[in-house]
Amino acid sequence: MTAQAQLRKGATYQLQRGYRLMMVPALLAVAIFAIVPLAGMFALSFSDYHLIRGTNWEFGFHNFAKMLADKRLMNSIYVMAALSVLGVAAQVLIGSAVAVGLQKITGRWRVGRILFLLPYAVPHVAVALIWLSLFTPTLSPINAFFDVFGITVPAMLTSQWGAIFAIVVADTWTNFPFAMLIIMAALQGISPDLEEAAAIDGASRIRTFIHITLPLLAPALLMVTLFRFIDSLKHFPMIFVMTKGGPGRSTQATNFYAYVQTFQSSNVAYGAAIAVMLFLMAALISFYVAKLNQRVTS
Amino acid sequence: MKHLLSTALAASIALSTPFATTSVHAADEINVLMFGMPFTNGLRDLADDFEAETGIKANIDVVGQDVFESRIALSFTGGTGDIDVVHTPVIQVQRWIQAGWLQPLTDQVSEETTSDILAGPLGAYTVDGEQWALPFFAGVGLMSYRKDLLEAAGAEVPETWEDMLSVAEKITTKDQAAIAMRAAPGQGFNMFIFPMVMRAYGGTFFTDYEGGDFTPSINSPENLEALNVYVKLINDYGPAGAGNFNFAEVNAAAQNGQIAFAVEGTGIISQIVDPANSRFADVTGIALPPGGPAGRSPAIGVHGMGIPASATNSDAAAQFIEWAVSAETVSKIALAQSFPDFTTASVADNPEVVAKYASIHPDFLSTRVAALDLAIGHYRPLIPEWPTLGQAIGESVNAAINGLISPEEALEQAEADMRDILGQ
Structure with missing residues (x-):
């Protein structure tokens, strides 16, 4: 090795060490804010930490065994599944439809796109308050409007499926712009030549969309569905503000139930065990969808 | 950039070091954590007065109740010592x-301060002979009623819940509901209101609370009768959607003239009868909440200030609490905010305060005092498990209101939940 090459290698090493050092704060931040709390949550989930009953610090699988027989937890999973499946489906469908529609708008009207992004910028608690008012018959302008024509709009928040529908609507309103953004970006990546070629070959617009655009959008659609689905497992502000888990317990999704166990019932260990279950569920879904995504992309 | 990175690194290490110092503020500075209420908002505005008087800087943080709960859970369980004075609802104190999580302040507050505080609310914070917090707020259950609607229906102000059923029937039409009450599930929501009906019919939570027998009695015939009345009033005589109402919706319905009666805490009733808030204020009267065969039991909710066990500056914290509940500070807040729920007795002698609330409604302060006299301290049981019990019972009661289960099933479910929570 020449002296010059050795010098260059030394410089590269110096540079790499510099880069590695620059990563330290980020790694520390991840360790402190993600890994340490996660490890703490796992440790708590195996403990008997209870704020009222006292704690003997005995570790075991008792919280996970308790879950199997906990009907309220099973109900919460059912509620969570309903909210997530309906909400994500609506968000992806509406987001895609709006993205395709906006793609066609050109010229100065393109500024109008910002309007569709606004709901995404509103804090979730504010969104929940807006929709709580809209779904409360005595406050809602929708009810007032239909009252003029003698039509009574039923109260949504006093029945299980009505309340689930209301939460899905609020969740969809604030989150469809996320799906819209991702789909729009994917649409812009599709070459117009493909559509033109299909048109020359005599394919209708619908056939072009189904056979050309949609397959090319598939990775983006999968990704947005995954992101939204994982995020939707964390249902909380809408439920907390709009229904408090009611009527009865019929909108207590799993994340809300973990809150009830931890903060209302002081059963921190059991709340942590539920959170661990949610974490593993999200990790498992991510793993399978990532594999699926790889297959679709390749 | 280099400086920024090194600062970030230092901050990260400080955060991750378990033996890092827990005291995060100087000795002449205290951190106060409260959740939003007229009194706490008023207190925040007076922080400079405290510093001018004592030389101690008070960082008063007033947050939403959900943020408050997360903050205290993290601070108390972690023993971080970053809070010196904490908002202490009486319903949480035993827990x-x-x-x-709390340190007693028996030896840190003077007789002069405590002697000017109403005995009921003060006693609610006395546990095992120690004083754990000083109260600043005592809200009681009251009833507002629309005089014009009662007159049109030819009805009198209902004295009992039974009377309320018949008056409500007379008033209710397709366009006019009779009554709204909190129905949303939660120990501070429907379980602030429903026990007023329960206790009026002789219902209790336990077989003998005062005698120390904590066997659940929520499925008693008295409680069933009360729940049937509560459910009927909300469903048959309440506005559409009343099964999910909380205090904000009750308040709005009363102010918009959509209901004739609201049974609520003083904080909401004072807004309903205030001409500055409600256009129906001039035709709205105030009365005690209805009673029943076992008498009348207005709801009571008390809030105070305590010192966390992990607080590092407890002397300054106690000084702050004494200043906050002093007649001078409370009078200023009562004048600046809508705050008639004070617990410092001599504030009621302040002519400016009396004049202010008399101008809102002439009967307001006197009805409040009458309700306070009738209210029992353990309206909601003062035991550590109450927040858990109240949540569970509230969920069952709400399920009955919304027809998910029958009132009988709701009380059986609540009874089973209570036994489970209490390990019986």
């Missing part, structure tokens, strides 16, 4: 004491 916090049991969890070792």
